[in-house]
Amino acid sequence: MSSVRLLVCVNQRLGAGQKSCAGSGSRELIEIFKQRFIECGLNVPVVEQVCLGRCAEGITMRIAPGGPFYTRVTENDIEAISSEIRKFSQSKKITGK
């Protein structure tokens, strides 16, 4: 198993007019991502995270450790993010981090 993982915000902000990732469907999107990763053989865990600090731009995800953020993520972004995770994993193997 790789130490690389995909963090997904599942925070729910309950204030009136406050956008949040859970309110935008992040939990449902996690299940879609997990299923797609299985289908394409991408062995990277999808980890729930309580707020990644970009609430107004959610659904927010980040490749960890230390990878890029993704905002306003939808199902349409799965292939692009999967590709980035593969590249990121390779770079971690090369640098040994």
Ligand code: FES
């Ligand atoms: S609610 Fe998702 S980044 Fe804060």
